Amino acid sequence: MLTILFDGIAYGMLLFVLACGLAVTLGLMNFVNLAHGAFAMAGGYCTVILVNSWGIPFLAALPLAFLSTAILGLAFERTLYIHVYGKSHLDQVLFTIGLVFMSVAAVDYVMGSSQVFVRLPSWLEGQISVLGVGIGRYRLLIIIICGLLTLLLQFILAGTRFGSRLRAAVDDQRVARGLGINVGGVFALTFAFGSGLAGLGGALGAEILGLDPIFPLKYMIYFLIVVTVGGTSSITGPFLASLLLGIGDVAGKYYMPTLGAFVIYSIMILVLIWRPQGLFARGGAR
Amino acid sequence: MTVMLETIALEKRFGGLVAASNVALKVEKGARHALIGPNGAGKTTLINLLTGVLRPTAGRILLDERDITSLKPHSRVKLGIARTFQINQLFADLTPIETVSLAVSERLGCGKDWWRIVGRPRQVSDEVVKILENFRLVDVMHERTAILPYGKQRLLEIAVAVASAPRVLLLDEPAAGVPEDERHMILDIVAGLPPDVTVLLIEHDMDLVFQFAKFISVLVNGVLFVEGSPEAIARDERVRQVYLGEAGHG
Amino acid sequence: MSQQSLGEEVARRLVARASWHPLEILFWAAALASIYVLPGRHLILTEIAILGLFALSLDLILGYAGIVSLGQAAFFGFGAYTAGLLAKHELVSEPLLAMIVSGVAAALLGFVTSFLVLRGSDLTRIMVTLGVALVLREIANRYAWLTGGADGLQGIEINPLLGLYRFDMYGHTAYCYALGVLIVFFLLARRIVHSPFGLSLQSIKGNPLRASAVGIPINGRLVAIYTIAAGYAGIAGALLTQTTAFTSLSVLDFERSADLLLVLIIGGAGYLYGGLIGAILFKLMQDYLASLTPQYWPFWIGLLLVAIVLIGRERITSWTTPIRSLLARLDWRARRAASAVAVEGQGS
Numbered sequence: 056m057l058t059i060l061f062d063g064i065a066y067g068m069l070l071f072v073l074a075c076g077l078a079v080t081l082g083l084m085n086f087v088n089l090a091h092g093a094f095a096m097a098g099g100y101c102t103v104i105l106v107n108s109w110g111i112p113f114l115a116a117l118p119l120a121f122l123s124t125a126i127l128g129l130a131f132e133r134t135l136y137i138h139v140y141g142k143s144h145l146d147q148v149l150f151t152i153g154l155v156f157m158s159v160a161a162v163d164y165v166m167g168s169s170q171v172f173v174r175l176p177s178w179l180e181g182q183i184s185v186l187g188v189g190i191g192r193y194r195l196l197i198i199i200i201c202g203l204l205t206l207l208l209q210f211i212l213a214g215t216r217f218g219s220r221l222r223a224a225v226d227d228q229r230v231a232r233g234l235g236i237n238v239g240g241v242f243a244l245t246f247a248f249g250s251g252l253a254g255l256g257g258a259l260g261a262e263i264l265g266l267d268p269i270f271p272l273k274y275m276i277y278f279l280i281v282v283t284v285g286g287t288s289s290i291t292g293p294f295l296a297s298l299l300l301g302i303g304d305v306a307g308k309y310y311m312p313t314l315g316a317f318v319i320y321s322i323m324i325l326v327l328i329w330r331p332q333g334l335f336a337r338g339g340a341r
Numbered sequence: 342m343t344v345m346l347e348t349i350a351l352e353k354r355f356g357g358l359v360a361a362s363n364v365a366l367k368v369e370k371g372a373r374h375a376l377i378g379p380n381g382a383g384k385t386t387l388i389n390l391l392t393g394v395l396r397p398t399a400g401r402i403l404l405d406e407r408d409i410t411s412l413k414p415h416s417r418v419k420l421g422i423a424r425t426f427q428i429n430q431l432f433a434d435l436t437p438i439e440t441v442s443l444a445v446s447e448r449l450g451c452g453k454d455w456w457r458i459v460g461r462p463r464q465v466s467d468e469v470v471k472i473l474e475n476f477r478l479v480d481v482m483h484e485r486t487a488i489l490p491y492g493k494q495r496l497l498e499i500a501v502a503v504a505s506a507p508r509v510l511l512l513d514e515p516a517a518g519v520p521e522d523e524r525h526m527i528l529d530i531v532a533g534l535p536p537d538v539t540v541l542l543i544e545h546d547m548d549l550v551f552q553f554a555k556f557i558s559v560l561v562n563g564v565l566f567v568e569g570s571p572e573a574i575a576r577d578e579r580v581r582q583v584y585l586g587e588a589g590h591g
Numbered sequence: 592m593s594q595q596s597l598g599e600e601v602a603r604r605l606v607a608r609a610s611w612h613p614l615e616i617l618f619w620a621a622a623l624a625s626i627y628v629l630p631g632r633h634l635i636l637t638e639i640a641i642l643g644l645f646a647l648s649l650d651l652i653l654g655y656a657g658i659v660s661l662g663q664a665a666f667f668g669f670g671a672y673t674a675g676l677l678a679k680h681e682l683v684s685e686p687l688l689a690m691i692v693s694g695v696a697a698a699l700l701g702f703v704t705s706f707l708v709l710r711g712s713d714l715t716r717i718m719v720t721l722g723v724a725l726v727l728r729e730i731a732n733r734y735a736w737l738t739g740g741a742d743g744l745q746g747i748e749i750n751p752l753l754g755l756y757r758f759d760m761y762g763h764t765a766y767c768y769a770l771g772v773l774i775v776f777f778l779l780a781r782r783i784v785h786s787p788f789g790l791s792l793q794s795i796k797g798n799p800l801r802a803s804a805v806g807i808p809i810n811g812r813l814v815a816i817y818t819i820a821a822g823y824a825g826i827a828g829a830l831l832t833q834t835t836a837f838t839s840l841s842v843l844d845f846e847r848s849a850d851l852l853l854v855l856i857i858g859g860a861g862y863l864y865g866g867l868i869g870a871i872l873f874k875l876m877q878d879y880l881a882s883l884t885p886q887y888w889p890f891w892i893g894l895l896l897v898a899i900v901l902i903g904r905e906r907i908t909s910w911t912t913p914i915r916s917l918l919a920r921l922d923w924r925a926r927r928a929a930s931a932v933a934v935e936g937q938g939s
Contacts, residue, residue, distance in 0.1 A: 087714060138901055144714045145659050149856070150900040152849050156893025164887055272845065276725055279718060320726045327719050328707060392804065418806035430801040432794050438601055443794055446787045447806035453815075455788040460605025467598040479597070483604065505806055 057188045059306055065194035067301020068201035069263065071294050073256035073274070074281035075208065076249025082287025083224065084242055086136070087144055089151040091253055091278055092271030093158040098124040098254025099261040099270065100162065103171050113176050117200075117258055124254020129247035136246070155271045163268040170267040173258075197259055204252070209290055221245060280323040344406075345370040345539040346391070346422075346509050351400035353383075353390055353563075360386040361563045364400070368509070368541055375542045375554035379583065383563040384543045385427055388511050392424050393417050404509065418447070421508035425498045425515055427543075433487040437478050437497050440486060441469045444504035468504075476500040476530060492523035499530060509539045516546050528552065551575070559583075609785035618864070619774065626767060633762035639874045640769040641830045646854045646866025647773075647780055648823035654860030655784060656816045657796030659713045661848045662720030663824050665704075665727045668843035670697040670825025672731065674832040675744040684750050690772065690829045697825020698818050705817040709810050721845070728843035743839030747832065758834065765834035772830060776823060780863060783819070792816055846889070853896055856904060 077091040098120040105116040131154075139150050179196060182189040212218040223231040224238045232238050257266070264274065277300070285296030300319055307318040346368040353361040360383045368374050376384055389395040391402060393414040401410045409417055432440055442459065445468045446452040460466055473479050476496045481489055486497065499515055516527045524546075531553055534540055544550050550557065550571075557574045559566040561583050567574070574580055625636060645667055652658040673693040676682070683689040707719045731738045739745055751757045756764045783789050794802045795809050803809050832838040841847070850873070858869025880888045 135897070135901075142900065144712070144717070146900045146904065148661070148714075148717055149852065149896050153893040153896025153898075153900070156849075156889040156896065158893075160887040160890030160893065164890075276721065279721075283718060317726060317729060320722050320729065324707065324719060324722045324726070327711065327715055327722070394800070413808075414803040415806050415808045418804065424804060426801075426804075430798055430804070432797040432801060434797055435790075435794065438605065439790060440794075442605065443787075443790060443802075443807070444805045447791075452787050452791055452807060453812070455783045455786045457787065458606055458609045458782075458785050459787050459790050460602045460608070463598070463602055466602035466605060470598045470601050473601075474597075482601070501801075501805060 058190070059309055060302065061188070061190055062194060063302030063305035064298065065191075065197045065301070066263065066305050067298035068205075069197055069256060069260050070277060070281055070301050071297035072201045072204055072252055073260065074278040074297060075290065075293050076246075076252045077278050078282045078285065078287045078293045079245055079249050081282055083221070083245060084140060086140060087147050087151070088136075089148060089275055089279075090154040090158065090271065091151075091250075092273075092275050093155055094124050094128055094250040094253040095257030095260070095274070096158065096162065096266070096268075096270040097127055097257065098251075099173075099257035099266040100166060100171070101254065102258035102261060103173055103266065107171075107174050113173065113179065117255060120258035121251045121255040124257075125247045125251030127254075128250025129243060131250075132243050132246040155275070159268050159271060166268065168268055170265050171261070172266070173261050175262065193262060197263070200259065204255075205290070205294060212290060217241075217244075276323075277319070280319055283323050284326050343370045344368065345372070345404070346541070347403040348387075348391070349401045349403065351387075351390060351402065352398045353386055353395060354398045359563050361390065361397070364560075364563070364565055366558060366565060368539055369556075370539055371537055372539050372541070373553055373555045374540065375544060375550045375557045376560055377544065377547075377550060377557060378560035378566070381562075382560045384560055385513055386563070387560065388424055388513050388541075388543065391511060392422060418505055418507075421506075422511065423502040423505040423507035423509070424511035425502045425513055427513040427517055429491075429494050429498050431486045431494060431497060431501070434485055436484060437473060437482045437486065437489075437500070438469055440497065440501055441472050441504045442466070444501050445469055445472075448505050472500050472504050475533075476503075477526060492519050492526070495519050495527065496530070499527070503534070507538065509541070510534065512540065512542045512544075514543055514545060516544065516549055524549075609781075615864075618867075622770060622774075626763075626770070630761075630763070633766040635874060635878060637762050637766045637769045637834050639870050640766065640773045641827050641834070642851075642854065642874060643867040643870035644769075644773050644776060644830065645824055645827035645851060646858070646870050647777065647863065648820040648827065649851050649855050650860055650863060650866045651780060651784075651816055651820040651823065653855065654862070654865065655789065655796065656792040656813055658708050658813065658817065659716045660708070660720040661717045661845070661852065662722070662724035663820075663851055664843050664845070664847040665720070665724040666697040666701055666821040666824035667828035667831075667847065668724075668727060668731065668840075669700050669828065670694060671828030671832045671838045671842040672738060672744065673697070673825070674829035675747050675838040676737070678747045678749055678833070678836075679744060685754065686749055686752050686768070686833050690826055690833065693829035694822045694826035697828070698822030700825075701821020702814065702818040704821075705814040708817060709813055721848070724843060724845065724848060728840060731840055731843055739839070741840060743837060744832075745837075747836045747838070749833050749836050758836070762834070769830050769834060772826065776826065777863070777867075780823070784863060788812065788815075850892065853892065853899075856899060 073095050074091075076094075077088060080086050080088050080091075101123050102113075102116045102120045105111045105119055106113055111119070135154075139147055142150075175193065179193045182191050183195070184190070212221065220231070220236045220241055223234070223236055224241050228238050257270070264270070281293050281296050281300060284299070285293035287293075300322075303318050303322070344367050346366070348364050348366045351361055351364040351366075352359070364387065366387070376387070378384055386395065390397050393409075393412055393416075397410065401408055403409065404417070404420055404422060407420070409420065412420070435443075439459070442465055443452070445465050446459075449462070449465060451457070451462060451465070470479075473482050476499065478493060478496055478500060481493055486494065489497070495515065495518070499512070502510060502512075512531065515531060516524050519527055528549060531540070531542070531549070542550070542553060554571055556568070557571055558568045559574065559580055566583065567577060567580060569577070625632075629636065645663070648666070649660065649663050652660060670693040673696045674689050677689040677692060678684075678686075683692055704723055707723065708716045711719070732740060735741070749758050752764060752768055756768075758764045791802065791807045791812055794805070794807065795812060799809055828842055831842065854869035854873045855866050856869070857872050858865035858867065877888065880891050884890075
């Protein structure tokens with residue numbers, strides 16, 4: 056049972072790292088980026104190439120995956136996304152769905168449609184025993200890395216100047232601009248960072264979630280659920296939601312195999328019924 | 342003198358902000374009742390409470406002695422309350438004919454008919470015509486609302502409310518934004534409303550208020566400050582200070 | 592002009608909104624003619640008809656009532672599976688009847704889930720409808736003993752239509768069937784859209800605040816149209832199952848809902864023909880692209896979506912404006928009548 060809990064926590068934290076970029080873009084720029092999963096996929100495949108084909112050590116490949124996805128995100132943001140910011144949510148959804156379709160087909164073409172695996176270093180395979188409980192090494196690594204990332208995010212947001220600029224821009228763009236904050240630059244940087252995080256999540260998650268060209272479609276709904284349930288106005292919301300989802304999903308699939316997946320979908324629908332405007336309403340002075 | 346519309350200890354809070362506090366408004370049947378007050382006094386909030394757009398934090402609302410506090414907006418319209426909005430709320434892509442026919446159809450109970458074609462019951466189109474004529478909208482009745490001049494849109498705003506044949510009509514600054522030379526049309530129409538219709542008017546234009554009103558209530562910071570006849574209000578020092586004196590003299 | 596004749600003109604003008612434009616008659620004449628003129632293309636024409644009916648369902652809720660949905664596939668798939676199961680287990684042996692039963696079933700599902708789309712922003716509705724469709728797909732996946740799971744529902748045999756017309760492998764019966772159903776339900780939709788109910792939907796879409804201030808019970812109307820649209824989608828799904836004697840989880844895929852949105856946007860929402868035109872264009876495009884790159888054709892769909900949004904939906908809509916304004920200027924007849932009345936009025 057503890058193993059299930061542990062697995063669920065690992066899964067949840069992974070989801071958090073994957074989804075928090077989406078939460079930030081939604082909360083910050085009021086932009087619904089359904090293509091977020093595509094950046095995760097990019098990070099995953101990048102890692103696969105780096106580790107499997109170029110022989111780069113796994114731990115070194117992770118920051119590379121982050122960087123390359125962040126650059127990719129920045130490029131997309133400056134060239135394409137920027138034209139869609141002011142449009143309606145429906146337009147944003149259509150646009151990003153289009154990007155998803157394109158990325159799925161492109162990756163299918165380039166990398167083939169079967170699932171790929173990262174060649175993990177041997178010291179990450181198997182379990183170690185902590186307090187008499189068998190814990191997967193890989194999952195332990197995930198928890199450590201994601202935990203550190205969460206703390207880092209919280210620190211950046213609360214403790215740095217960039218963080219306060221970001222929070223100001225979230226609260227009220229016009230006022231922030233009036234104060235001399237380069238809102239466009241903040242957005243670009245944040246989008247890049249969020250995409251980079253997604254890429255890192257994809258790199259870490261390839262082993263657990265399974266990496267194939269339809270990854271963005273398979274997991275799109277999971278990210279949306281994290282954002283729906285957790286809200287977009289803080290880090291803690293999506294964090295808790297991810298944990299809830301991760302544990303719930305793993306436990307659900309183990310204990311009630313026939314119902315497993317419904318749990319999370321139903322949670323999402325229930326939350327949306329209960330607070331349809333609450334989770335996507337823009338906070339601050341409007 | 343029967344009371345047509347009444348609020349009992351009506352209160353509305355938005356978090357810490359009190360928009361309406363212990364409001365006990367009584368509007369008599371057939372009244373020409375004006376509601377005035379400085380900006381932000383809560384006049385539109387009160388209208389929103391009366392029509393059901395906002396739910397009160399506390400208190401009750403009675404229409405002809407019937408408690409309507411928990412009724413949805415469209416149910417209140419069916420019972421006879423109609424309102425205009427301070428900023429035009431119209432259907433941009435519909436013509437005045439279509440807009441007014443919506444109100445008339447709903448009132449006559451044929452609004453949910455899915456089999457008939459709009460326009461078939463002659464009763465509806467005849468009424469629509471009558472209303473459009475009263476509101477000088479016949480010349481633009483086939484145009485899309487979005488391209489109508491502002492003055493005509495304002496007239497349409499009132500026409501739609503009147504089309505519901507309300508017993509109580511709530512007018513929220515009907516002359517707002519209307520150019521000087523077109524104001525008299527609004528004034529004429531407000532003056533020409535049937536005497537058995539109870540009218541509550543919110544206005545900033547004091548000329549309109551004193552021309553129209555037989556009774557004035559002054560709302561300040563969500564509280565009914567003072568009420569009385571126009572002469573009494575005009576003489577009242579406190580009102581002068583709080584409201585009329587805002588312009589800097591007095 | 593006397594008030595009497597003005598009333599007549601207004602009535603005539605309103606009624607004329609619903610009168611048949613020559614282009615419409617031409618469209619349907621061409622559709623009927625295609626039965627005889629294009630006998631070799633009946634298979635794809637059947638697909639177009641079914642997609643058109645499906646798009647009609649989305650147009651009703653999105654184009655007229657303003658409800659954004661990424662989950663119409665839920666009702667499409669529900670109708671498809673119902674028809675498949677009815678046929679496979681020989682519960683309702685006549686296809687026409689089975690189709691109606693499937694449509695009613697899908698409508699019931701729509702009714703039950705309608706409360707989910709009553710409140711909330713566009714984004715909420717997108718998420719909720721997406722969620723419902725995914726739940727349904729998951730259910731269909733889990734209950735593989737009933738639905739056949741990933742392999743699809745096998746062993747469906749469709750009996751002759753009305754006991755008389757066998758479904759042949761060239762798709763002749765299928766096309767006449769699908770086209771016939773499309774025509775019937777299009778006429779129904781057309782009637783609904785031009786009724787006071789239809790006008791109230793447009794007002795709800797345009798300004799819900801004003802709509803309720805006019806006495807329109809918004810929730811009731813939205814539930815009604817959502818239910819009807821779900822029924823339409825279900826019928827389209829049933830037609831697909833019946834004309835192909837097969838159904839699988841793909842009817843519940845997210846891609847189906849996404850493609851549908853694309854179809855309606857290509858053709859334009861809000862005038863009933865957009866879905867039909869979009870269906871024709873989409874299917875022809877799919878046919879062409881699939882012959883070039885069978886596996887990667889979603890790439891081009893994605894590119895199209897991106898391009899449409901970047902160019903701007905309003906600009907795309909304006910390209911179809913000539914058609915739409917032609918269809919909208921139905922009052923050419925009323926104008927003639929009105930000027931006749933005016934002449935009369937001046938004389939009296």
